Amino acid sequence: MQIYDYMNVLNSIRRKVLYRGVSELGESNSNLLRAGITLQLKEVGVLNDIRIDQIGKMEKKHTDMFRKKNVASAYDPTKKLNDMKINLTYMEWYMKGQKSKGGYYDAYKNAKTREEIVTQQEILKRQRDLTKYWKKTVEEKDRMPQKEGAKLRKRWLYGGSNYRRIVEPLEIADHYKSGNTNYIMSRSDHYKLLEKWSDEDKKDSRASDTKRNTVASLTEDSCFWAHVEEALISLTDLVNGGSTDNEQRLEEFEAYVMREIENYAVSLDIFVDGSSLMKWWNEYKAYKGTAYASEFAQYMNGSYNLYK
Structure with missing residues (x-):
């Protein structure tokens, strides 16, 4: 069987009809817009009954309309980004009210x-709108072959980083709440690219040479809670007599969290009573016993309340 190229056939028919129409109407040039208007009037x-200058006015009206439409389209991406900021602001407002709930x-x-469920449904709606927008934006930018095209402009990059840090934790929550594991293996490509571009931008920026000395308002690693969930799974497996490989995984997790703390890269809410991190730590401390000593254990036993 052959795949037939109907597009070429349609384009050929369209050209023949237009050129024939132009010829029949005696147009000396191939002004397709004027020819189209004239053919419609003839039909x-x-x-x-129409004067030539009236046809010219119709042509000008259509040309002006197309021009205005193109100008509006040029500003549409910015307007859309601003619309998405409204959704993100709503989600930030929701974040700030959850301290007492873990x-x-x-x-x-x-x-x-x-x-809580009604509020969650509203959050989900905004999450879907944001994810749809950013997936499309990242896909369009990633298709561009130039280095400049592969990176979002500063404004989009900043918005994309905030989106990733606010929305991805919710996807992680849904992933583990459904009984799944190893979120990072199934992580969406648009999150990976947004993170990659953000990291590249930090390397290119002189500001990256200055070490952060204030607590991040949003946890910088948007996969932080996935690491916490995997630590909880490893600990449960270890307590139930599972593989001793879990010991190493949990030590690596300790080191990871400690690095993030030292770099002020995690927000204060990770230490809230009832959070998954605090749940993990209390269970881990009980498993290890009071004699257990590590840099992270020392920090959690005395200094974490000073993190600010």
């Missing part, structure tokens, strides 16, 4: 009351 039988991540993951 409805009013061509002879923090943003766990409040979303463990929503139980009617009020």
Whole structure:
């Protein structure tokens, strides 16, 4: 069987009809817009009643309309980005109100009351709108072959980083709440690219040479809670007599969290009572016993309340 190229056939027919129409109407140039208007007037039988200057006015009106439409389209991406900022602002407002419920991540993951579920549905709607927009934006930028095209402009990059740090934790929550594991293996490509571009931008920026000395308002690693969930799984397996490889995984997790703390790269809500990190730490401390000593254990036993 052959794949037939209907597009070429349609284009050929279209050209022949237009050129034939132009020829029949005596147009000396191939002004397709004027020819199209003239052909339509001829079809409805009013061509002879229309003056040539009126056809010119119709042509100008259509040209102006197309021009205005193109100008509006040029600004549309910025308007769309601003619309997405409204959704993100709403989600930030939601984040700030969840401290008493174990923090943003766990409040979303463990929503139980009617009020919490209704609020969660509103968050999900905004999450879907944001993800649809950013997936499309990243796909369009990634298709461009030039280095400049492969990176989002500063404004989009900043917005994309905030989106990733606010929205991805909710996807992680849904992933583990459904009984799944190893989120990072199934992580969406648009998150990976946004993170990659952000890291490249930091390397290119002189500001990256200055070490952060204030606590991040948003945890910089948007996969932080996936690491916490995997640590909880490893600990449960270890307590139940599973592989001793879990010991090494948990030590690596300790070192990872400690690095993030030292770099002020995690937000305060990770230490909120009832958070998944604090749940892990309390269970891990009970498993290890009071004699256990490590840099992270020392920090959690005395200094984490000073993190600010």
